[in-house]
Amino acid sequence: MIDRLVVFGATGDLSARYLLPGLAALHTAGHLDARFQLIGADRKEWDGERFRGWAAEQLDRHGAAWPHGARKAVTSAAEFRRADVTDPADVAAAIAGDGPVALYLALPPSLFPTAITSLHRAGIPPGSRIVLEKPFGESLADAVELNRLLADLLPEQAVFRVDHFLAMTTVQNLLGSRLANRVLEPIWNSTHIAEIDIVWDETLALEGRAGYYDGVGALKDMLQNHLLQLLCLVAMEPPVSLDERDLRNRKVDVLRSVRPLTESDVLRRTRRARYTAGRIGGRDVPSYVDEDGVDPARRTETFAEVELELDSWRWAGTVFRLRSGKALGADRKEVAVRFRAVPHLPFGDEEEAPPNLLRFGLDPEDLTFHLTGTGSHTHTLAPLTLSARMEPPELPAYGRLLLDVLTGNPALSIRGDEAEEAWRILTPVLTAWSQGLVPLDEYPAGSDGPRPAGEPG
Incomplete structure (x- = not known):
């Protein structure tokens, strides 16, 4: 050491x-x-x-x-x-x-x-x-x-x-839940999973960080690193072991399998926006362009969303949606796994069951499984929620990372080829956005974010 x-x-x-x-x-x-x-x-x-x-x-x-x-x-x-x-x-x-x-x-x-x-x-x-x-x-x-x-x-x-x-308790629990539970691993594929949302939405606005953030934006600050790392852990094949070579090899496999985004894909599958003036939790928040140190000419986004598909046997047909935004009305920091509907419901035509949803909360760190059960009457359906709070970790995330550095365990660090693959995935997005091909929308601080394309204002 x-x-x-x-x-x-x-x-x-x-x-x-x-x-x-x-x-x-x-x-x-x-x-x-x-x-x-x-x-x-x-x-x-x-x-x-x-x-x-x-x-x-x-x-x-x-x-x-x-x-x-x-x-x-x-x-x-x-x-x-x-x-x-x-x-x-x-x-x-x-x-x-x-x-x-x-x-x-x-x-x-x-x-x-x-x-x-x-x-x-x-x-x-x-x-x-x-x-x-x-x-x-x-x-x-x-x-x-x-x-x-x-x-x-x-x-x-x-x-x-x-x-x-990568050192957060719930992120570690992603692997444990997947790989150590017989009930999940057989259905952890596109046959059973329709969409996976990887989200880091926060009520926090710029808060004096213009010197860093205005030159970076949401795409580089969050999606290019943090959220793509979460994608790797969600989508990777089971490694032989959790040592640095086996774990990082499987993560690189995921990034290499991401289907390259064409220019038309970027237009259809990405969104960017920045916040305007509004209220969050009873406090007034100025427009991003009026924050101290911001250069409006940079057209920096405070909200970014990208939809990706993986060309792999396990995940062909599943949509992976990466999203992060600042100055939103509520914190939402999670990996949300949305399962496909069952083929048939014997409860009558009027009954509809929402898709099963497995949530890995990142902050606070918890686990929630939204299921469907029978209601007070035999032939009705009702939501059923199972939840668990993660045990507090012995070490905070940076404590774990520092320990890995001092002891020489690089398993949770990013390998060189992994860093390059992450940039490869988002380079078409950066190029199209820099050329103004995707409009920079706006959303009021304290709102749910920009409206999806086609949604009426």
Whole structure:
């Protein structure tokens, strides 16, 4: 296990909200010992005392769920080194020490190529590992070039392209529900399943993130990475094991099976929109174009939806719908599996049974199965709902990801070819949208989103 973590961009929001609390969770669970070192590297003119004070404040704010002793242990293990990632000498000084090191690039993705080049020139100890956050590049060409740079630096097994969605309890439960239950696996195919919706709708608006979000948009921020990763776990064939090779091979198979979208497919099967002024939960929300830091000329979407089909034996004929939107009227974060209707209902012509629906709630993490049973009268139908709440995990998502990095388990990270396949799938959408072939619709903040095509206004 590596006991030295260097975080480049250590004073940013990612460290404050996720990495520091994740480390406190690891300490609480007994995964960090007295040898562990946290080195914060940033361009700011700070020293170790100021960084430790800042880290303590952030842990009190974002990691209060973890014991004070664990939070204190994380800050006590922290040091600070001023470093400009464009300067190989600064980078070499930041990572100087004994033994391998885990390198976390908590940086804007535009700096990844420069940082990787600086690390290569600085030289890193054998056995080290590197962590990159999404998005992995801005295009397929970017992803290919990043993979080339990384291959020159470290072996693939030492590269962690992390997606914290994969460490969420319910996401893990997708595999368990599918693969460990005889009642589900035989019907987990297009013969029985009509549609699968993979949705991350949120009431959260821009909330001051224009510097990142306005240059990215919903398609790149959510669908290209998080939701395609969920698609992989939902649709993959049962792997021989859950080790990194078998699991990631099956995920790549899913992405390779996605039918390429033609220009006419993009026109018919994708939607994009951005929110206008409205009210959410009793508060006024300005129009997206009036948010601080937004450039209206970019025509950035805050809502994206794409329908995909898989050319595979298991899934031919099932529609997979990926959707994400901001500033909506209700949070809806789930994988919803909609089964086909039964061939015949012996309850009279007037009776209709809604399709069975299996919901994997992502936030909050729960499981709901909507069935149909008989009502108070023998010949009537009534809805029947089975539900379960997931047991709280020992570690939060970032705690699990950090543990995998430190112990060297890349099973839940994204392999290089997987990242490229994800970009391949959505490149036709990005191209058509950039050319204005799909209209940028609008929806009021606090609404259900844009109306489907053909629905009257």
